[in-house]
Amino acid sequence: MKFLVTGSAGFIGFHLACRLLDQGHEVLGYDGMTPYYDVTLKRSRNEILLAKPNYQFVEAMLEDKPALDDAFARFQADVVVHLAAQAGVRYGLDHPESYISANIIGTQNLLEAVRSWRPRHLLIASTSSVYGGNEEVPFSEDERTDFPVSLYAATKKACEALSHSHAHLWKIPTTCFRFFTVYGTWGRPDMALYKFVDLIERGEPLEIYGMGQMRRDASYVGDLIEAIVRLTDSPPEEGMPVKVEGGKDSLSPVAPWRTVNIGGGEPVPLLEFVDTIERHLGKTAQRIMLPMQKGDVVETYADAALLRALTGFVPTTSIEETVRSFVDWYREYRRT
Ligand SMILES: NC(=O)c1ccc[n+]([C@@H]2O[C@H](COP(=O)([O-])OP(=O)(O)OC[C@H]3O[C@@H](n4cnc5c(N)ncnc54)[C@H](O)[C@@H]3O)[C@@H](O)[C@H]2O)c1
Known part of the structure; x- marks a missing residue:
């Protein structure tokens, strides 16, 4: 099959493209190599993809409508997975324009581009951050998401x-899949696992927000990719909800459209996460405990019943295994 993956040089897009190419599919990657974090890391991921057969790459922004229309119309993918976005919660405090530009204008351009040939299935990355100020956990797809607490979420x-x-x-x-926190090899330098490992390795102190009381539903990237690949085979059909144990399908009443949580449903306390990193690095962190930051939420925790009903799968890889594989990758990557 032909898959078009936007954000292919990003953390999740890279892993998804690798998996699809290794399964023998054809992939067109589309990425603007934005400078939100170290572009060398994005280029290194892309080099690995370019070395595989059946991979084509277009370096362009979503906002570049002629480039987007041209690439999409030429390739005519069976499935489009839209992952390119301005990610991160805190960056929005100082760089609001990049969220409006990439996530709203860029996504609208993409939606217009796919109309020209109509893929079998369009999958779009959303986030658990849309649950915002909701206090009832686990977060379920049929809850209201009207109270975003960050520009990213909005x-x-x-x-x-x-x-x-x-x-x-x-x-x-x-x-629209709502990812919870995702970790793994080739991860993002702005996310806690990379930041904490990096600081502890360099003997610098860690700033631990929310006084360490925050809990995150953290998924291993390999599990997330498994869930995405399985979901590509379950396009929503209008008027055909699936049976969900203990919950209900989020299928729209007026469109072939649904949201799906991708998370393991087992939130990890931040301090336990830091303990695990210390154990795998064989080093102790200097901890600076700080209050919550603007835009953060105390706990994220996925109700994974719909994901299970659609795919027969939920993430299960332990945080222990996720941290171990990340630390091995980080040390190797830093050596080269
Ligand atoms: N990693 C997580 O824990 C997580 C959690 C929830 C949601 N998500 C969502 O999943 C998707 C992938 O996240 P990721 O962790 O791989 O992020 P990432 O930043 O590593 O990847 C995003 C990629 O998109 C590209 N990009 C950004 N803006 C662009 C634009 N305007 N035009 C073209 N390319 C552009 C970037 O260059 C980057 O390579 C994003 O939509 C993100 O919001 C991620």
């Missing part, structure tokens, strides 16, 4: 809404 909620109206109007089956 723009991802907008992506969900834009893609819903698009799916209603043009009947292109669309799944």
